Amino acid sequence: xxxxxxxxxxxxxxxxxxxxxxxxxxxxxxxxxxxxxxxxxxxxxxxxxxxxxxxxxxxxxxxxxxxxxxxxxxxxxxxxxxxxxxxxxxxxxxxxxxxxxxxxxxxxxxxxxxxxxxxxxxxxxxxxxxxxxxxxxxxxxxxxxxxxxxxxxxxxxxxxxxxxxxxxxxxxxxxxxxxxxxxxxxxxxxxxxxxxxxxxxxxxxxxxxxxxxxxxxxxxxxxxxxxxxxxxxxxxxxxxx
Numbered sequence: 726x727x728x729x730x731x732x733x734x735x736x737x738x739x740x741x742x743x744x745x746x747x748x749x750x751x752x753x754x755x756x757x758x759x760x761x762x763x764x765x766x767x768x769x770x771x772x773x774x775x776x777x778x779x780x781x782x783x784x785x786x787x788x789x790x791x792x793x794x795x796x797x798x799x800x801x802x803x804x805x806x807x808x809x810x811x812x813x814x815x816x817x818x819x820x821x822x823x824x825x826x827x828x829x830x831x832x833x834x835x836x837x838x839x840x841x842x843x844x845x846x847x848x849x850x851x852x853x854x855x856x857x858x859x860x861x862x863x864x865x866x867x868x869x870x871x872x873x874x875x876x877x878x879x880x881x882x883x884x885x886x887x888x889x890x891x892x893x894x895x896x897x898x899x900x901x902x903x904x905x906x907x908x909x910x911x912x913x914x915x916x917x918x919x920x921x922x923x924x925x926x927x928x929x930x931x932x933x934x935x936x937x938x939x940x941x942x943x944x945x946x947x948x949x950x951x952x953x954x955x956x957x958x959x960x961x962x963x964x965x966x
Contacts, residue, residue, distance in 0.1 A: 797822050800936040806842065810940035812920050812930050815851045817940050818842040820933040823911065837863040845870075847932035848902050848916045856900065856966050860884045868914025871904040871961040886964040892954035893962065897927050897946065902964040903955075919963070922946070927955060 798805055798821030805827060810817040820827075820842040830838040830846050836859055839846035845867050852858040862883040872881055872888065878895060881888040886902070889895050897903075897919055905915040917931035920941065928943045945956035 798825070798936060803936075810930060812851065812918060813855050815847075815854050817847055817930060817932045821936055823933055823935050839863075842932055843867075844916050844931055844933045848918055851918055852902065852966070858885070858966050860886075866913040867916040868904065868907050868961070870902065870916055870964065873961075877962075881964060884964055886966055888962060888964055890962040891960045892949070892952035894952055895965075896948075896953045897922055897955065897963055898965065900966070903929055904961045904963065905957075905959040906961055908959070915959075917942075 800819075800821070803809065803819040803821075805819060805821045805825060807819045808816045809819045818841070826843065827841040830841045830850065832838055832853055836853060838850045838853065845865075849860065849863065852860070860883070865883075870881075870884060872883065875881055875888045877888075877890045877893050879888060880886070889897075889901075899919050899922055901919040903917045903919060905917075907914045915931070915934075917929040919927055920930040921928035923946070925946055926943050927946050928941060930941050931938075932940070934940065934942075944960070947954050947956060
């Protein structure tokens with residue numbers, strides 16, 4: 726009986742030791758796993774930080790590059806102020822970056838033509854020199870030349886010109902002043918002059934389309950239900966003397 730008790734006691738002691746050793750090993754494994762996870766987490770966090778800083782750096786470079794490109798000349802083939810085209814003897818000048826400004830242009834009588842060599846400066850100089858027209862309001866961004874409150878064919882008093890919407894019952898004509906809406910990259914909009922009209926197309930001439938833009942572009946022209954539409958979603962309408 727004593728021997729049985731001794732055996733039971735010894736077995737219990739061995740079992741306790743085995744359990745204790747098992748728990749120790751389990752604890753060590755858990756500790757190692759936790760340490761490994763912390764290292765992985767730390768490495769992952771560092772990696773994410775590196776990626777974030779890299780992406781942020783690229784974005785900063787792109788934003789700075791974009792704004793610089795609007796101010797500086799990226800096209801070595803032309804110089805700012807160089808004549809690149811003309812319509813009826815009125816010159817179109819190269820401006821480099823679309824945001825570049827080379828002072829204000831004034832007519833001999835002091836009439837404000839606009840900032841050199843922005844798109845607005847060309848269309849106002851064209852209307853002044855070719856059509857002998859002065860706008861009562863000689864200021865404003867390109868998109869502001871169109872007044873959405875004015876009905877198709879009515880007078881735009883700010884510009885003293887008839888305004889037509891796109892689409893309009895009146896077909897575009899040569900010398901019409903085209904107005905474009907702003908975009909995410911150009912909130913000020915754009916303006917150009919109609920240089921040619923056919924049954925299914927118009928050609929425009931423009932100043933400041935960007936360092937690699939063309940001074941002339943063509944757009945499709947369609948007639949639907951008695952209305953003429955220039956196939957360019959940015960075109961709000963046109964003005965006419």
